[in-house]
Amino acid sequence: MSSLIKRLGISVVVAGALASTHATAQDTIRIGAPFELSGRFVAYGAQGKRGVEMAVDVYGGKIGNKKIEVLFRDVQSNNQAAVTAFTELTQQEKVDFVIGPIASGIVAASVPAWRQSKPLWIVPGSSSTQLEDAMKGEPLFFHTYPWAYQYHEGTAKALADAMGKGKKVAIVYSDGAYGREQLPWAKEFYTKNGFTVVATELVREGAADLNPVLQKIRLTRPDVLVGIVQTTDAIQLAKQIHVAKLNIPVLVGTAYPQLQEWAQATGEAADGWIGATTYLPGMKRAADPKLAKLFPSLNDWEADFKKRYNREPEFLDVTNYTSAMMLLVAIERAGTTDKEKVAKELATLNIQTMLGTSNFVPTPGGAVHQAFNDMVVFQRDGDKFVVLFPADAADGKLKLKK
């Protein structure tokens, strides 16, 4: 008898727990957020998490009367862990919305897991065009970060305009997916704009000495050196270029020349480097006229960020805040958590954000939804950024390194 009572008791407790879980699931809007919270890309993941958390907080933590619950998962900067986290979020937690991860390789590894249930997926990272190719025609995939070719397209044109035709370019690229994938694009756009590629040199990620590569490049006497490496290697690359006094007038990076962590680590060696981005600290971007609380002017947003985190925002902080906020707005406007309806709202959003207008457009590579295509080419001048391209936004001219 006592055993029967015990069983009944347990059943009641389990049923109650299940019912409460069900009720909780109905009362909350759950967003999966797999990020690189440890491992070699932890800096990316930390910025991603900060951006998403800040967006939810600014939004007020609720959409209507439903609480927003973000399920952060650590993908450990590891492909297998990313698959596990993604699968757990979509198969067990059954989330319909996912934002993250960021690093190209980790995002690529998550694609098969995404295909199992195809939640609405916002990727605020990965410049890999292999991803663009893999997600061709997918209406639930939204990309809010530049593709690899976008870095070189604008930069090569800006430099051709400023330097004229017939100049020589040398390219240093890393042996990871990041460098190898961008190399053909860099070659294509520099050649298209009248440059001659005189050297392409491979560097090992984490190499202790890049001087052999630089000395070989010195012999080719290029006018431009393009460094396609991740931030950790870019610090050493910039320092060793500075030490080697290569006398190359123009030094070009990808995303890293705008990063404070890169500039602080390289010191005076950062001066004069050129980069391409959709966000520069201190840029003038107005608030959205209708949603000024959620999308304030860039300067106001930066001030709010500094107050909260006691540090300057980085590119991925802004990108992830904007991406998450756009998702929240789309869910509210859809009035439902049906992913197809939310995707439709998201695709048609027309908001003035800190990264530019939020229009999603198809890409030449076949991805359906790509936002923030207006790249700005800039040059570091001491602590300042001088915009070189596009011409209507330019506030200075290219300075050659001495």
Added chain:
Amino acid sequence: MSLFWQCIVDSLLLGGLYSLMSIGLSLGFGVTRIINFAHGEMIMFGAYGAYFASVLLGVDPLLSLPLVSIVVAVTAAVLFKALIEKVLNAPHINQILLLFGLSLALQNVAAILWTGDARSVATPYSLTAYEFDLLLVPHGRIIAFIVAAILIVALFCWLRFSELGRATRAVAENGQAATLMGINVSRMYMLSFGINAALGAATGAISSFLLTITPFMGFHMLVKAFAIVVLGGLGSVAGTIIGAFALAFAETWVSYYVPEGNGWAEGVAFIVLLFVLIIRPKGILGQAVAVH
């Protein structure tokens, strides 16, 4: 021709860094017969120590190096007493798992404490070089080489001429005989582990202005140091130095003379290691790796 002499200089300077990076690991293994898989994290903590001393206190990494090394050595000695001593006689797999676990834990502690931001100390000498016609000798790297040389000579002198150094060598040769001679073996184990950590931290301090500091920088250096120690001969401090320079020369020459060689350098270096081990399994100057 200009590349030839530059290649020699780069190889030598890299060899100095590699020697310091791996010599502590070699000493630690020679005495305790445990491969310290957390050695990379000693380097990482040394780099962060020097970085924060520079950024927060304005102290040059070369000046903070002794203090950073001592702090890391004492911390490592405490960790040894608390954790590692307990597995000294355990199967190797237990030792490996413990030290790998410790390594992962330390990496993530650093990531939590200091974020994953990449950092580096930009001292004036880390951004300048001597120039002799086309030959370039970076100040930062030559300073690192000199510091490495001083520390390695100091280690050799300590091992050869001091009582504790001789006791360390005795324990490395035969722990049981050393015990019978009245040497406190447990203490020597802790001391050699502490010195291993101190040398790792010193490597980190000089890496702080040469390389990029991240919580995960240590693993890559551990792999390299481990290869050097195996190449030179497990437990042989002198062999480790030969191994370090052999690897540095192999990597640098491949980088200079093979098209896109920097990407291949590490692979070629490990092929060299493989051949040495086939021809001479004990490594260049190694003792037979027997369990005692």
